[in-house]
Amino acid sequence: MTLIFAHRGYSAKYPENTMKAFKEAEKAGADGIELDVQLTKDGEIVVIHDEKVDRTTNGTGYVIDFTFEELRKLDAGHKKSLLKKEPIPSLREVLEWLKTNNLKCNIEIKSNLATFMKIEQPVISMVQEFGLSDRIIISSFNHYSLVYCYRIAPEIEIAPLYAEGLYMPWVYAESIRAKGMHPKFKxxxxxxxxxxMEYGIDVRPYTVNKEKEMRRLFEIGCTAFITDDPVLALKIRKEYH
Known part of the structure; x- marks a missing residue:
């Protein structure tokens, strides 16, 4: 069965990368969630996509310039005009919640010059602390970051993200010890x-939001895909399974 991962949670309807979006994805029946992690000034791992807080919160500036306490004061839900303020979650908060369910979780490491070789170990240590190694997939566009993760913790699955066509990508995935790959659906x-998949490499394309693309992936039995709209994906999947 093709699994459905909610991209930054149920982000078609709720503020991306918030506990609200993750919880609503679980309620909807998604098989997993996808989220992004960044480092704060004081070394906390937080769940936010961009290097800056401007797009997703009511604040301005770089994540790395805020302490965790300062970030928590921002509202990550204001763009969706929720009545209740939605804070930026810490990775710890999400992993604690994952212990209460059976969802898989794709952690995308946002690795830039400021955080490369600084964020990977803390992420892995936290996953191990919660005993979630078998339910986590670590992905990144920085494949050096993934290789580093694999060397630290070979038991945690890694999956390279890529947006350009690759020749025989399954061979590349195997070469970095990845059991899966996350290509842009195009x-x-x-x-x-x-x-x-015949070669033994799982494929989870991103970000699949159109019904036509979802149907294509269900028809060929793709491992999984990542979507902003898990509700639509689940509705269509019922026709195939």
């Missing part, structure tokens, strides 16, 4: 997905 034609 560079994941059926023949590439099928060949990768």
């Amino acid at each position: 560079v994941a034609p059926n023949e590439i997905i099928k060949a990768s």
Whole structure:
């Protein structure tokens, strides 16, 4: 069965990368969630996509320039005009919540010059602390970051993110010890997905929001896909399973 991962939670309807979006994805029946992690000034791991807080909160500036306490004062829900303030979650908060359910979780490491080789170990240590190694997939566009993660904790699955067409991507994935890969859906034609899965590499394309693309992936039995709208994906999946 093709699994459905909610991209930054149920982000089509709720503020992305917030506990509200994650909890609503679980309520909807998603198989997993996808989230992004960054480091704060005081070394806390927080769940936010951009290097700056401007797009998703009512604040301005770089995440790395805020302490965790300062970040918590911002409202990550104001763009969706929720009545209740939604804070930026810490990774610890999300992992604690994951212990209460069976969801899989794709942690995307946002690794830049400021955080490369600084964020990977704390993320892995926290996953191990909560005993969630078998339910976590670590992905990143920084494949050096992934190799580093694999060396620290080979038991935690890694999956490279990529947005350009790769020749025989399953061979590349295997070369960095990845058991899966997360291509942009536009560079994941059926023949590439099928060949990768036959080779033993899981394929989870991102970000799949159109019904036509969802149907294509269900029809070929793709491992999983990442979507902003898990409700639509679940509705369509019922026709195939």
